[in-house]
Amino acid sequence: xxxxxxLIDAVLMLSVIGLVLVGTxxxxxxxxxxxxxxxxxxxxxxTLVLRLIGGIKESGKSGHSH
Numbered sequence: 387x388x389x390x391x392x393l394i395d396a397v398l399m400l401s402v403i404g405l406v407l408v409g410t411x412x413x414x415x416x417x418x419x420x421x422x423x424x425x426x427x428x429x430x431x432x433t434l435v436l437r438l439i440g441g442i443k444e445s446g447k448s449g450h451s452h
């Protein structure tokens with residue numbers, strides 16, 4: 387499966403921006419804030435892992451050992 391680096395970067399940036407915005411905003415319901423932050427956190431970690439996997443695969447294909 388080919389991982390599109392630009393898409394992964396965009397999703398990672400949006401997840402981090404969303405975490406900052408939700409974390410600094412006032413919520414009436416603390417549970418909703420926690421659930422939203424957990425979902426964004428999972429999204430950020432998942433995209434970070436995909437980004438790392440894509441980088442490892444790309445470095446393995448280059449054939450250069452610098």
